[in-house]
Amino acid sequence: MNPRYILFIHMVLNDMLQLTVSVLLFILSYVFFSINVSICCSLVTLAALTTQNTPLNLVCMAMECFIAVFLPLRHAQLCTIRRTYTLIGLIWLVSSAAIIPDVLIALATEPLKYFFSRVFCVRDNIFPKLIEKVHIYNIVFLVLVWLILFYVYVKILVAAKGANADAKKARDTVLLHAFQLLLCMLTYIAPVLKRSLSLWFPRHYANALFVCYIVIQMFPRFLSPIVYGLRDKTFRQYLKRNMLCKKVKTKLRSERNTTGGTSLGRDTLSTAVIKNVITVALCISINYINGTLVHTFTRHQIFYMNPRYILFIHLVINDMILLTLFGLIHVLSYILFDMGVPFCTLLLIMALLTDLNTPLTLAVLAVECYIAICFPLHHAQICTVKKTYLVIGLIWLMSGLTVLPDLFVMLGTESHDFLHSRVFCVSTTVFRNPYFKEKRDASNIIFLVLVWLVLFYTYFNILFAAKAASVDAKKGRNTVILHGFQLVLCMLTYVSHLVMIGLTNLLPAAVLAIRFTVSVFISILPRLISPIVYGLRDKTFRKYLKRHLLC
Incomplete structure (x- = not known):
């Protein structure tokens, strides 16, 4: 019943889905090398949607943190359960508005036989004509997200000087969000990074790509459980019971x-x-x-x-x-x-x-x-x-x-x-x-x-x-x-x-x-x-x- 935890769990579920799809694509690229374009398009679209959701979700969490610190008396009115679910819906809508047009353009411009062909499953191969549009969207999204995070962080930083424990904790939380967002940004420079690695380490290019995959796709998703799962006292209290499989005395209904x-x-x-x-x-x-x-x-x-x-x-x-x-x-x-x-x-x-x-x-x-x-x-x-x-x-x-x-x-x-x-x-x-x-x-x-x-x-x-x-x-x-x-x-x-x-x-x-x-x-x-x-x-x-x- 807490909007903060609802947003957090949405991000965790989004990360789980993103990791599942990315790992599936990673394994399929080794097993089959090339797969059907229709299947690849579905997986890439889902992966792109969940990747786009992450920075937007981080912004919403930072804003909730800002309201809790600066408008504590109005927090319960502004951050309701219903508005939280509406906000999650808007996150998916905004991400879809950035991704789904790519699919529609591909369906309208590519011949039918293309969707029955086989390709190495990466986004550039599926939507080769839309690379510039993707870069523009990424820049717009990330500039807006960074402006909001920077504004929220500075405001909370100023409030933290009053030795308010909640404000200091909120400042650290927003700082972790910013660091997580920085790691997520690596996804958008992945093509440049891969080309650079191919020039620097031509003999170890495959190993370098694997390291990039771990650092860019998997490691940022490790921060979500830390920010709230381990740092939050309330969440940690219940997490210990389940993670360590302790016996909790509960009365189950018949x-x-x-x-x-x-x-x-x-x-x-x-x-x-x-x-x-x-x-x-x-x-x-x-x-x-x-x-x-x-x-x-x-x-x-x-x-x-x-x-x-x-x-x-x-x-x-x-x-x-x-x-x-x-x-x-x-x-x-x-x-x-x-x-x-x-x-x-x-x-x-x-x-x-x-x-x-x-x-x-x-x-x-x-x-x-x-x-x-x-x-x-x-x-x-x-x-x-x-x-x-x-x-x-x-x-x-x-x-x-x-x-x-x-x-x-x-x-x-x-x-x-x-x-x-x-x-x-x-x-x-x-x-x-x-x-x-x-x-x-x-x-x-x-x-x-x-x-x-x-x-x-x-x-x-x-x-x-x-x-x-x-x-x-x-x-x-x-x-x-x-x-x-x-x-x-x-x-x-x-x-x-x-x-x-x-x-x-x-x-x-x-x-x-x-x-x-x-x-x-x-x-x-x-x-x-x-x-x-x-x-x-x-x-x-x-x-x-x-x-x-x-x-």
Whole structure:
């Protein structure tokens, strides 16, 4: 409820996002060297936005500090929670006004084939015509920011001569902001610095670039936790409890400790470590295989011009997102036990979306297989690349129309206190209204009946075609059978709560073991089939996959 800490946490979250994107770009530049322009443009835009946010956020924090020192009686009126969130929105709006036009100009001036090409992913390669505009914006932003910081610092410096402890602390805080901003400014002179390093250290240019990356991108983000996380007494008091994992005696509400009427205890340390190692190892192993499939797909034009492989790779990426979210929720449930409702809701919404995408994508893959075998002459006309991307968009739209209404109903019916509380992160504790259960069951039945009808229809038509001893028809029949088996495993998600309740009633003492086992078999193992269906069985994909899987 404190505007100062809200602005600080916004900067921390912004730094986390910026670091994640920059590290991802750094790793991708080593793994792939060049990546698709569309993906690169999205990552570079997000990185530029979060980089632009930092100096603006520092200015807002300095101004809040100035008001607290010079206008203490009006601080509560001027710096309200609502105005703080509005200010954060304006920060993103101003940054977007500086960055988004670059994307729009690129879309308007570059040919369509450019966005399907591959480049080394840096901003100068994506927006080569806009370098001068970027330099002008940087100068304008930084001059304004420095003027504000300088004015605030001098005013607080004068006030600090009165031996006011708050004023002295505010002066030091603004000074740290200025130093942090100075480090952030290095980002804007990075091109000049890199060219200079290439001239000074031609033999060690790669190492020099790595040092620049650490100093320019990572080190400035280390100051944010120091300014408030370690220097602020109030924040430090609570930080020690969490950072050092001290036991804090808190009374959790019964709804946090129960899921579906079953009390959730805590595993022993050894059991928790074993479960988390198994979960993380499975998720990383499957995601490594899936990541290799995606890498193979992006490196060879034969795949991304084929609707079948596009649908397959969409299924693989969807599974990777779902596995990552599952692993994250599982690990966080052991580290934190309960977490904030907004963060938990965000993770659950994404998990539910990707979970619903799977049966729909399997149905579309089965239809594509059916068209290829039963209507081979019309396959090229019906299954085009453009139509394939349109179908993928429709899959996400249908999943979104199923899941997002739950979010709106929850926001409209739940109290403000609940939305700021902490819960054990499962769907039944977040979406508590009985309406959600009825709606979930109804939508699951409709989706699965439709998908099963599609699979049965395509399977029997391919089965009849297979009697003609066509190799492609027999292979198509086996593929559809594998889709059906994968769908059966995915269907277990919709009866998982019934399975857990039934097994818990039979073995009440093993509720934690049951929960873990059911989660692994329902959420993780079905995702292992996707690489098998096309990654290992498909001759074309297998030929290229061998080159990358063991590299």
